[in-house]
Amino acid sequence: MATSGALRIGNSSGFYGDRYSAVREMLDGGPLHVLTGDYLAELTMLILGRQRMKDPQRGYATTFLRQMRDCLALAKDHGVRIVSNAGGLNPAGLATALRELSAELGIDVHVARVEGDDLMLGGWGIAECLRAGADVVVTGRVTDASLVVGPAAAHFGWARDDWDALAGATVAGHVLECGAQATGGNYSFFTEIDARHPGFPVAEIDRDGSSVITKHAGSAGAVTVETVTAQLLYEIGEPRYAGPDVTTRFDTICLEQAGPDRVAVTQVRGEPPPETLKVSLNTLGGYRNQVTFVLCGLDIDAKAALVREQIEAALSARPPREIHWTLARTDHPDAAVEEEASAVLRCIVKDADPATIGRAFSGAAVEIALASYPGFHLTAPPDEASPVGVYSPTARASTLLRRQAPTS
Amino acid sequence: MTRDAVSEALPAPLEPGATRRLPLGTVAGARSGDKGGTANIGVWARTHDAWSWLAHSLTVAELQRLLPETAGLTVTRHVLDNLHALNFVVDGLLGEGVASSTRFDPQAKAAGEWLRSRHVDIPETLLS
Known part of the structure; x- marks a missing residue:
């Protein structure tokens, strides 16, 4: 059960075009160590690819840059590190733009990027950037859960064969990656909750990879076993959920209501990843x-x-x-x-x-x-x-x- | 073509009894989405008893009866007993993927809600 010592990771974006104000809501709404944002989907990669064809300087999610203009100082003040895949097809271009922005705003932040040859990568590149002291990490296409696995692996010093811990964090990452879909957004039983403006999700991750899924106090929506179950079922295939860092056994996940808007995720087992992975x-x-x-x-x-x-x-x-x-x-x-x-x-x-x-x-x-x-x-x-x-x-x-x- | 997942840990079925014809969504939630040309439809039962019923009643054949647009496609059912849930993977429902699909719902976002709206015979013991 997550307690003090847990790493609090929030999410502020489930796709390119998600709620613009979510970055500010998450930084203002309660304590966090890390704020993540997922900007890349299949369709988005195609849109970014077309932009890059027209202009080699483009190819990243420009909304993220505007959100950082609004909120980078706030993140720095609160000591929240930012991890985002908004780099899309051009993480270097986004990192350069962020450094120019921080210089213009007079905010002293260390920006790092993970390059990935336009392929879908795991979380270890993010972990290395954070261990080296980065305040902001931007990546290209990483697996959805990597935005959570990377920071947790860096914080707790996990080894590459800590399969169960990596699998636990992967589950937390899968729950967080689609933003409000974990907190009552697009939920079958939306009539039973206040679904008007759900807060974005937070995962409190423990050293062993178990977590509590929650949201900031005072935000709308709900975190229940059912809202979390709904998101766990989103865009999955077989119960062995393969990724570049670990294969996560979705058939071992244990969910339990641990308090109002708090769901404990425990007992997740991981296995070594397969030799080959599907790439889109x-x-x-x-x-x-x-x-x-x-x-x-x-x-x-x-x-x-x-x-x-x-x-x-x-x-x-x-x-x-x-x-x-x-x-x-x-x-x-x-x-x-x-x-x-x-x-x-x-x-x-x-x-x-x-x-x-x-x-x-x-x-x-x-x-x-x-x-x-x-x-x-x-x-x-x-x-x-x-x-x-x-x-x-x-x-x-x-x-x-x-x-x-x-x-x- | 239909396929059931290799290892299935199923709960004991409910005792047979009276039923009422109602939307599946009365006792189950769902979420659906896409991965390329493949759609997945996750369905979870709201209670332990509802799971005992759902796991045995919502077979691949039953899903294909309720969603005729999946009938000619390969559908694989995965059982997640720990989540009281079934995950149906429908190969090829979305053609060449989200950007090129010609379906009305090209990313299968609402396939789960469509399924929940279909009427099935639900045991009265689940409807109290």
């Missing part, structure tokens, strides 16, 4: 576009068939690589509300060439506006084609993912 590659897979037709009232199936035939005929000279149609029967018979009398027909097109499905596609949808089914209208005007990411898992040696270069 995000590549540009062409372009997509879509248009949504609203079909109201009678003869819904016939209306859908007509517009489908018209669009496919208009595209037949240069048909897109893929064309998908979905008809959602959201219409109700004899409805007193127009929206409730309407069904929704979506047409999604994909192609390697944005021109094929750009104006040519949207033009085809617009040109039939006075010559199609009765009541023709669209939910939004057709747009330009947008790039499509393709995710392809591949295997890499775990040792490669553990080898990383902390840089001061």
